[in-house]
Amino acid sequence: MADREEISSSEDNEAEEESEGDICDLEGQGLTCVQIPDGADPKTLILDNNNITKMEHLEMCSRLSQLSAINNHIVRMSGLEASSTLTVLSLSNNSIISIEGLDKLQQLTWLDLSSNSIKCIEHLPTEGKLHYIDLSDNEITLISDLVHLKELKTLLLHSNNIASLKSAPHNLPQGLTVLSLADNRLCDLNEVCYLNGLESLQQLSIADNPCVLDTQDNQYPFVFVSKPLLISLHVHTSFDYRPFVWNWCPGLAILDGFVVTEKERLLGEWLYSQGKGRHFHPGQHVQLVEHLAVTCPLTGSDTVSTCPETLLHRSKY
Secondary structure, eight states, X not given: OHHXXXXXXXXXXXXXXXXXXXXXXXXXXXXXXXXXXXXXXXXXXXXXXXXXXXXXXXXXXXXXXXXEOOSSOOXXXXXXXXXXXXXXXXXXXXXXXXXXSOTXXXXXXXXXXXXXXXXXXXXXXXXXXXXXXXXXXXOOOSOOOOTTOTTOOEEEOOSSOOOOOTTHHHHSOTTXXXXXXXXXXOOOGGGGGGGTTOTTOOEEEOTTBTTBOOOSOOSSOOEEOOHHXXXXXXXXXXXXXXXXXXXXXXXXXXXXXXXOOXXXXXXXXXXXXXXXXXXXXXXXXXXXXXXXXXXXBSSOSTTSOHHHHHHHHHTTO
C-alpha cells in the first residue's frame, strides 16, 4: 500500500513539474529584449510589463501556444511568424503602428492588439481560426476585409477613428455576433443600415459617437436635438435611438450594454411597418433626427404615437 502511495505521489510531482515547465512567466523583470531561459520550451510565455521593443528569439519555443507581452514598448511585430503554433496572442498597450507577422499563424484563435497606434486592419491569417479580435483604442479609419475569417464571432473596434460603415457589408463575416463601434467618428445614425446583413449579430455598441451623444445621466445614452430644431418641432430635447437601430438589426439582444426591451422591439417593428424605419439613407441624418424626435422622444408620452403603445398592450394578451 505504501509503495502505491509513493508511486502516486511521484506521478503527481512529475505532472506538477511538467505543468510548471509549460509556463514561463517573465513579467516585470525589466527586460529590454525577449530572453528565453536555457533549456526552456514553454507553451505559455508571459512578458508583460517590461521594456521590450521587438519580438525575437521566439523560434526557440517550438511548442509556444500562448504569448502575452502587454505593456511594453513594441513598435514592430516582425518575428512572430516563427511561432506558427500560436493560438492566443496579446500585445495590448504597446506602440505598434502596423499589423505584421500574422499571415501564417493559421492556428491563431484569440488576438488582442488594443491600445496601440494601428491605422489599418491588414495581414491577418488568410484562412485562420480567429474567433476573437480586439483592435480597440487604435487609429483605424476603415473596416478592411475580414470576410475570409469565417470563424470570427467578436470584433472590438471601439475608440478608433472610423467615420463610415459603408465598407462593412463586403468586409465583415456573416457569422459575427459581437461588434463594438463605440467612441468612433460616426456622425450619421443612418450608417447602421450597413449592418443589416449581419444576421447573427447579437451585441452591438455605438455609444459615444457624434451621432449618439450622452449629455445627461440617464439609464442609457440618447440623442440630443439642437434648440432651434426643438422650437420648430415643439418636441422634447432627446429621443431614444435604440428602436431605430433595432429596426435595422432585428437580431440584437444587447445594444450599448443594455438588453433590448420588448417595448423597444415593438417600437422598432412599428417604425419599420410605417415605412419610416428604413426610409432615410446615409446623408440624411438631420431628417432622421427630425422624425425620431417626434416618434421616439425619451421622456414624456404626449408626443409619442399611440401605435407602439397599442402594440405593446396587445402583446400582453
